[in-house]
Amino acid sequence: MIKKIRLSADIFRDNDREAGKNRRLFKKAGVFVVNLMGSPGCGKTTLIENLAKNYKGKIRLAVIEGDIATGKDAQRIAKAGVPVSLLNTDQVGNACHLSSKMIRKAYEKIRNTKPEIIIIENIGNLICPADFDLGENLRVSMVSITEGDDKVSKYPPMFVNAEAVILSKIDIIKHFKYNLKFVRKEIKRLNPNAEIFEISLKNKHSLKFFSDFLINKRTTTNTIYRLT
Amino acid sequence: MIKKIRLSADIFRDNDREAGKNRRLFKKAGVFVVNLMGSPGCGKTTLIENLAKNYKGKIRLAVIEGDIATGKDAQRIAKAGVPVSLLNTDQVGNACHLSSKMIRKAYEKIRNTKPEIIIIENIGNLICPADFDLGENLRVSMVSITEGDDKVSKYPPMFVNAEAVILSKIDIIKHFKYNLKFVRKEIKRLNPNAEIFEISLKNKHSLKFFSDFLINKRTTTNTIYRLT
Numbered sequence: 022m023i024k025k026i027r028l029s030a031d032i033f034r035d036n037d038r039e040a041g042k043n044r045r046l047f048k049k050a051g052v053f054v055v056n057l058m059g060s061p062g063c064g065k066t067t068l069i070e071n072l073a074k075n076y077k078g079k080i081r082l083a084v085i086e087g088d089i090a091t092g093k094d095a096q097r098i099a100k101a102g103v104p105v106s107l108l109n110t111d112q113v114g115n116a117c118h119l120s121s122k123m124i125r126k127a128y129e130k131i132r133n134t135k136p137e138i139i140i141i142e143n144i145g146n147l148i149c150p151a152d153f154d155l156g157e158n159l160r161v162s163m164v165s166i167t168e169g170d171d172k173v174s175k176y177p178p179m180f181v182n183a184e185a186v187i188l189s190k191i192d193i194i195k196h197f198k199y200n201l202k203f204v205r206k207e208i209k210r211l212n213p214n215a216e217i218f219e220i221s222l223k224n225k226h227s228l229k230f231f232s233d234f235l236i237n238k239r240t241t242t243n244t245i246y247r248l249t
Numbered sequence: 250m251i252k253k254i255r256l257s258a259d260i261f262r263d264n265d266r267e268a269g270k271n272r273r274l275f276k277k278a279g280v281f282v283v284n285l286m287g288s289p290g291c292g293k294t295t296l297i298e299n300l301a302k303n304y305k306g307k308i309r310l311a312v313i314e315g316d317i318a319t320g321k322d323a324q325r326i327a328k329a330g331v332p333v334s335l336l337n338t339d340q341v342g343n344a345c346h347l348s349s350k351m352i353r354k355a356y357e358k359i360r361n362t363k364p365e366i367i368i369i370e371n372i373g374n375l376i377c378p379a380d381f382d383l384g385e386n387l388r389v390s391m392v393s394i395t396e397g398d399d400k401v402s403k404y405p406p407m408f409v410n411a412e413a414v415i416l417s418k419i420d421i422i423k424h425f426k427y428n429l430k431f432v433r434k435e436i437k438r439l440n441p442n443a444e445i446f447e448i449s450l451k452n453k454h455s456l457k458f459f460s461d462f463l464i465n466k467r468t469t470t471n472t473i474y475r476l477t
Contacts, residue, residue, distance in 0.1 A: 062396025117376040148345040167395035168290025
């Protein structure tokens with residue numbers, strides 16, 4: 022186990038160095054980068070499809086799409102009219118997360134579309150992606166209420182460093198024994214500054230909140246860029 | 250990346266050697282061991298609670314419970330009257346899977362209850378646990394229909410080596426756009442020998458099928474033991 026931890030430290034150090042390079046690259050290009058993480062099937066791709074609709078004609082969006090196998094999600098994003106760069110990790114040992122180096126490669130392919138916001142859809146996994154800085158400006162962790170109200174408590178690393186937490190599929194909450202108040206409290210306990218979004222893809226209003234949040238964050242972040 | 254792959258190979262080789270030791274240990278003790286893997290919130294713990302009810306007074310069951318943080322699931326299992334050994338991986342770098350060495354340690358704590366079946370509830374993760382042989386007799390992969398009908402295709406490593414695949418929460422399928430025929434076909438494409446169980450925890454009949462399947466598998470496996 023000691024050996025494993027030492028090896029991991031190497032991997033994290035390499036990744037952090039590459040993340041720093043990404044951050045400088047993104048800053049120079051004036052692009053705001055969001056790392057969207059969450060369980061398999063929590064609704065990440067559907068959320069991006071909806072953001073694409075909201076941003077159409079207003080903000081130049083691009084997507085880096087992470088999947089172990091298949092280009093299914095990338096096809097959905099392309100159909101929504103958004104430039105997309107696909108990363109299939111079955112070519113690198115079925116990796117359970119995206120790394121900074123992979124992100125830079127993917128970015129090169131969509132760079133010429135001059136995106137103002139890039140959303141990275143990370144691999145569907147509530148654990149490993151949390152450990153890998155991709156050089157992003159904002160971390161968003163997403164979990165569906167269908168997974169049960171104990172998930173925030175049981176998977177803390179995914180929530181302690183996220184600026185925003187999305188609880189999805191809120192429209193079918195009545196079919197589940199789900200204590201929403203408890204979950205909100207658990208998120209705030211782990212991460213007092215996290216913004217919480219309770220969304221349903223059937224409720225356009227709830228989506229608009231998140232969509233506006235990203236635009237506001239982008240504006241604030243760019244201001245800070247100019248000051249430094 | 251080359252370095253990373255080489256390091257991983259070391260980890261897998263170590264784990265496989267330890268898995269072999271587990272296998273011999275389990276065989277000697279005459280215990281049938283099931284590695285239950287699946288997404289966060291797909292219903293693994295609830296399934297085990299229900300198996301506990303079915304086996305009460307008939308089969309000596311024990312559980313090895315994997316979680317990153319908290320003893321919530323272990324408490325649920327204990328409440329169901331089943332001996333349980335908890336493995337919290339936040340003590341080993343938030344590990345995203347269980348390893349053979351961890352299993353042996355956990356087994357030592359429940360060994361004296363002379364279990365006939367042990368269920369290992371792996372960490373809620375549709376990716377990493379698939380890579381780690383724990384010395385089990387049977388692999389079961391579980392995914393909830395609430396995650397969408399593309400999950401089998403998108404996460405193949407979890408399904409290619411599982412003797413059984415469970416599709417859970419089948420009772421609320423009408424609230425989702427879910428093509429069940431397609432999913433069954435995808436499972437069979439990846440793994441022609443997999444047994445498929447479509448279960449709802451509200452339908453005791455569907456649970457009994459799986460419960461009987463484990464008992465049958467145990468009997469067959471023990472027969473093979475005697476022959477070799």
